[in-house]
Amino acid sequence: MAFFLIEDFRAGLDVRKASDTAPAGTLTQFDNAHVSAGGEIEKRLAFSSRYTLPSSTFGLCTLENQIYVHGTASNPLTGAHPNTTYFQVTTSTGSNLSSMVDWDVYDGQIYAVFELADGTIDHFYNGSRVTAAAGKGRYIKTFQTKMYAVENKTLNFSNAGSCTGWTGTGSGFINLAQQDARGVDAVGLEVYFNQLAIQSRRVTDIWAMDVDPANNALQQTLHQTGTLASRSVSQFGNGDVFYLADSGLRSLRARDSSNAAAVSDIGSPIDPLLVAHINTLGETSTALAQSAVEPVTGRFWLVLGDTVYVLSYFPGPKITAWSQYAPGLTFDHVEALGNTLVARAGDEVYTFGGSDGKTYDSSETQITTPFLSITNPARTKTFEGVDVACVGTWKIGVAFDPFNPIYENVGTVTNSTYRTGRLEMAGAGTHISVQLTSSDASAASVANVGVHYSGGEVG
Numbered sequence: 001m002a003f004f005l006i007e008d009f010r011a012g013l014d015v016r017k018a019s020d021t022a023p024a025g026t027l028t029q030f031d032n033a034h035v036s037a038g039g040e041i042e043k044r045l046a047f048s049s050r051y052t053l054p055s056s057t058f059g060l061c062t063l064e065n066q067i068y069v070h071g072t073a074s075n076p077l078t079g080a081h082p083n084t085t086y087f088q089v090t091t092s093t094g095s096n097l098s099s100m101v102d103w104d105v106y107d108g109q110i111y112a113v114f115e116l117a118d119g120t121i122d123h124f125y126n127g128s129r130v131t132a133a134a135g136k137g138r139y140i141k142t143f144q145t146k147m148y149a150v151e152n153k154t155l156n157f158s159n160a161g162s163c164t165g166w167t168g169t170g171s172g173f174i175n176l177a178q179q180d181a182r183g184v185d186a187v188g189l190e191v192y193f194n195q196l197a198i199q200s201r202r203v204t205d206i207w208a209m210d211v212d213p214a215n216n217a218l219q220q221t222l223h224q225t226g227t228l229a230s231r232s233v234s235q236f237g238n239g240d241v242f243y244l245a246d247s248g249l250r251s252l253r254a255r256d257s258s259n260a261a262a263v264s265d266i267g268s269p270i271d272p273l274l275v276a277h278i279n280t281l282g283e284t285s286t287a288l289a290q291s292a293v294e295p296v297t298g299r300f301w302l303v304l305g306d307t308v309y310v311l312s313y314f315p316g317p318k319i320t321a322w323s324q325y326a327p328g329l330t331f332d333h334v335e336a337l338g339n340t341l342v343a344r345a346g347d348e349v350y351t352f353g354g355s356d357g358k359t360y361d362s363s364e365t366q367i368t369t370p371f372l373s374i375t376n377p378a379r380t381k382t383f384e385g386v387d388v389a390c391v392g393t394w395k396i397g398v399a400f401d402p403f404n405p406i407y408e409n410v411g412t413v414t415n416s417t418y419r420t421g422r423l424e425m426a427g428a429g430t431h432i433s434v435q436l437t438s439s440d441a442s443a444a445s446v447a448n449v450g451v452h453y454s455g456g457e458v459g
Helices: 271-281
Strands: 002-006 029-031 033-035 041-043 047-052 058-063 066-071 084-088 097-106 109-116 121-125 139-143 146-151 154-157 172-175 188-192 195-199 203-208 217-223 234-236 240-245 248-254 261-264 290-293 300-304 307-314 319-325 333-337 340-345 348-352 365-368 381-391 393-399 408-414 423-429 433-438 445-455
Touching: 033 307, 033 319, 058 097, 058 109, 058 333, 058 340, 066 097, 066 109, 097 139, 109 139, 139 188, 146 188, 188 234, 188 240, 217 261, 234 290, 240 300, 248 271, 271 300, 271 307, 290 333, 381 393, 381 408, 381 433, 393 423, 408 423, 433 445
Parallel strands: 029 319, 066 084
Antiparallel strands: 002 445, 029 365, 033 041, 041 445, 047 348, 058 066, 097 109, 109 121, 139 146, 146 154, 154 172, 188 195, 195 203, 203 217, 234 240, 240 248, 248 261, 290 300, 300 307, 307 319, 333 340, 340 348, 365 433, 381 423, 381 445, 393 408, 393 433
């Protein structure tokens, strides 16, 4: 009898290959869990309800350990809304707020852009309307003492040392369409090293910006890459800029010591899933996609509809692993708050991991390996048992036919089987796939999976 061991899961979710040709260590299904820095599978934390905001509040911004919301009515917050600040704002037209388009921090204060119910765009800084920013743009970024705002073909920028002055010395604008014919629908801004990346749907421009507008200079234009969703554009790691493109998740990263940008296909293992999801949602809903980074673990989140695509990236142990969370909610806003993430769905505010950062729920965690040929894809093997190194309770299923993937339950384990004895099974086939499911409201993990078999020798 022989033994085949899937040593770890450092490759994560990868749907680029057929299920009967994908390598061991990848997963064809990876729900409500992620990969640890050791290459093991860990169940995700719960999305715990924190409190309900009054319906007259809009948006969700965070700064250090404080949440900020806006509205036009008198302050409706009470003691039931801890660590939350309300900005009562006066709009330019008298129309109520409709949705928060973008926000950033300037000089330690919240700068937010809202669309009003009548379609007008208003800017607010520390709760006061920035009158000079009228018509300056929807998408903003703080950079080198100025506030930048972009919409369509125009990039506007404020005075040096001010986010409220848009007409004085140092302020101005750039007509992006005069630099590149395709730069007419800019929807994203992000800092790329010491430059500014400006993204349209099909074009990404890299600009060197200066306090003196006369020194602003276009450094690089990348064609056939851009973003569908302004809030998906986010810094990650040491200078990379992630963004959701038509083809999936992409990254701007330095190609050499000059920091000249090149496009990386960081999302390629899950791009087929992303593209299918984009096509299902449509452009309007996809445009609401957003990104976030867990403050402690550094995991990247792409929130698209009711799914969170999670990247566990640990360069030291060479782990780059995607997975999916299914919170059962569609989040309007996801932001870092202290050492965790908070999210707003409708008027409800959720904390990832609960108040103690250690709370789990009973959402089903499920992982599925590819159909593995082990030694020889053309030889039939007899499969006789499964061993699992795990923590928590897991139901184990196996399937032998890639074209008819029906998983037979072979048992349930609580903690590792290596000392207590393998799960016996009887099955035959050229390939085997193992599926593990956990639904307890407690921590659970899987370190490795082993299969006992005979036959299938090469030769």
